[in-house]
Amino acid sequence: MYTQCPECLSVFSVDARTLAQAHGFVMCGHCGAGFDSISTLADQLPPEPFTELSAHEPGIEPPHVELVVYRPQPEKGPETAAAETQSPQDAFADLIVTPRFARAQHTTKARRWPWILACLILLLGLSAQLAWALRESLIADPTVGSFLRQTCAALNCSLPPVRDVAKLRLLARDVQTHPTVPGALLISATIRNDAPFTQPWPVVTIRLSDANGKALAMRRLNPYEYLDDTEQLRQGLAAGASTALIFEVEDPGRKAVAFDLGFE
Structure with a gap:
């Protein structure tokens, strides 16, 4: 073919x-x-x-069939039936449209705030560690120390003691033979705390020397050795306060003609 x-x-x-x-x-x-x-x-x-x-x-023309017995209808789901019962206005009333930029902005904020909170917590922790490391300098500072003392007084708390022996002034001193203990000397001294904050009691250094300045004896006295009052020892020396201290030391002999006091 x-x-x-x-x-x-x-x-x-x-x-x-x-x-x-x-x-x-x-x-x-x-x-x-x-x-x-x-x-x-x-x-x-x-x-x-x-x-x-x-x-x-x-050779043969295909025949045509005309008599229709059954024609199946398309199945309708729940969504199709609800859409047919609703009017066009009702269908558009249930439609919720969110702009793309609004969705992106909402997602960004939801993801950002945990990082901001974590950074703030870390920053506060670092600031607390730094303040604790520099606590003596901060308390000794006239401006910051005053604010800290007022805040602590309002909160009914106590600041850690800060030692600044450069602010201790020796106002008067005297030495004499001990009236009741043979071979001992009785030394008295009046000191004042010129710091704007309370200081712990200092370690006192006593040095006895001869006429040529040669050291004959020296002793370091801790606060608990020259203070008998436990409460006074705990409170420390208040800002601007003056006090008289008494020290008992061994007499090195007649060669000792001079003495001096130091604070540590």
Whole structure:
């Protein structure tokens, strides 16, 4: 059997298997056009020259059926039924539209606040550690120390003691033979705390020397060695307060003609 391309009039030999696979529609191998091969199908070629094959006439025309017995309806889901019962205005009333930038902004804020909170906690912890490391300098500072003392007084707390022996002033001193203990000396001294804060009682250094300034004896006295009052020892020396201290030391002999006091 033969068929002819209606575009370039090329004639091709075809068989029943090829026509069955393509359902009669083939592509021209010369010009590439697609066409219905059955419309120009012929059993044999006419004598040359020829321009067009004779049309193939189908033997039986397919019958038409007209009587409809049953036609299934498309299934309707819950959403389709609800959409059909609602009016267009009701359907648009339930529609919620959120702008893209609003969603992005809300998401960004939700993700940012935990990091901000963590940074604030770390910053407060670092500030507390730094304040504790510099507590003596802060309490000794006239401005910051005054604020801390007022705050602590309002909160009913106590600041840690700060020692600044440079603010201790020796107002008076005296030495004499101990009236009741043989071979001992009785040294008295009056000191004042010029610091704007309460100081712990200092360690007192007593040095006895001869006329040439040579040290004959020296002793370091801790606060609990020259103070008998435990409550006074705990409270410390208040800001601007003056007090008299008594020290008992061993007499190094007549060569000791001078003495001095120091604070640590």
